[in-house]
Amino acid sequence: MRHQPAYRQIGIVGTGRVARAMALALRRHSTAPVMLWGRNASHMRAVADEMDGRTVESLSMLAMACDLVLIAVSDDALTDVVTALAPDRPVQKGIFVCHMSGRSGAAILAPLRDGGMLTAAVHPAMTFTGDPEQEVARMAGACFVITGDGPQATGAAERLVDVLGGVAEQVEEAQRALYHAALCHAANHLVTLLAGSNDALRAAGIAEPQALLAPLVRAALENSLDRGFAALSGPLLRGDEATIRDHLAAMTIDCPSLLSPYRAMARATLEQLTRAGHTVAPGLETLLD
Incomplete structure (x- = not known):
């Protein structure tokens, strides 16, 4: 036809x-x-x-x-x-x-x-x-x-x-800006986040940071899309203050450009943990201030 x-x-x-x-x-x-x-x-x-x-x-x-x-x-x-x-x-x-x-x-x-x-x-x-x-x-x-x-x-x-x-x-017309902000936050800021991780890995001596990150990031993305915030893992969820302190010290010396976005995203993660009903270690908030 x-x-x-x-x-x-x-x-x-x-x-x-x-x-x-x-x-x-x-x-x-x-x-x-x-x-x-x-x-x-x-x-x-x-x-x-x-x-x-x-x-x-x-x-x-x-x-x-x-x-x-x-x-x-x-x-x-x-x-x-x-x-x-x-x-x-x-x-x-x-x-x-x-x-x-x-x-x-x-x-x-x-x-x-x-x-x-x-x-x-x-x-x-x-x-x-x-x-x-x-x-x-x-x-x-x-x-x-x-x-x-x-x-x-x-x-x-x-x-x-x-x-x-x-x-x-x-x-709806009145929600258009919020809709677009959500997309930009997810897609555009993800690019910036990964660029910072690549920079830090290069500073740590990794020759091909994209290859190292790819399996981890793909799994995290798939888990997040499937489970939402329940997919969170890592030191913030565990309340591991010593690990976060070491992260901040290492970035201060070898990758200072990552300090500000790392702190911002870590604080946002703690806020989301609180909203989800988790108890956040007070020392973590002090470290990230």
């Missing part, structure tokens, strides 16, 4: 990692070649060639030509893009415009909603590293968090997520 595209004309704003992955994922779902617009003309042409798409000269052309417009630009650029996309004349009923930002909800798209478009935030809860083929594969089963401007827009967003092979989750 011949595949019937879900959209007549898809337009994508942006030329970065997310835009490229979305162009690759959606090009077979557009009857016409995907339209692309970006601030850098050479990047725009390169992405269009890579994805068998075509470029447009202005954002207003996307607003008038497409039934799906996907905005994949940086958070700080979003307001300017929305202003440029806002139509100066009536548009076709049912045009769906969404942005892929985690930070913002649907409210930032109000000028487009007021112009007659359906609008929503549709944020893929995954990282994009610049490998579009791999990222398209990861979208299958990935969670996409939706904040729509109403039932129709939410339905259009859910349809897009289904086309991408993802799983739709909804977050």
Whole structure:
């Protein structure tokens, strides 16, 4: 049976990692070649060639030509893009415009909603590293968090997520910043945490710290996702003050850059232990002050 595209004309704003992955994922779902617009003309042409798409000269052309417009630009650029996309004349009923930002909800798209478009935030809860083929594969089963401007827009967003092979989750406008903070805390701060551990291992004479850390960190991640805070192990849980004192002394001498994040995370762990009903040794809190 011949595949019937879900959209007549898809337009994508942006030329970065997310835009490229979305162009690759959606090009077979557009009857016409995907339209692309970006601030850098050479990047725009390169992405269009890579994805068998075509470029447009202005954002207003996307607003008038497409039934799906996907905005994949940086958070700080979003307001300017929305202003440029806002139509100066009536548009076709049912045009769906969404942005892929985690930070913002649907409210930032109000000028487009007021112009007659359906609008929503549709944020893929995954990282994009610049490998579009791999990222398209990861979208299958990935969670996409939706904040729509109403039932129709939410339905259009859910349809897009289904086309991408993802799983739709909804977050209210007022909780959007908290949602995004949680993702950044888990994913971005994890990168910083591991970088600090790598530095300390190198200072301890380990030639390949990533290889040493990988089995431990993978097991800790899997256990944490499965059991939550109950997966915690180590000296803080045991109340081993002497071990923590030795850690702090060693870092002071050989890896002082790790002292501040180590103390911060250790204090956060003690706070979580207290909330979970554990008795925390008073000496540990004194050591980490």
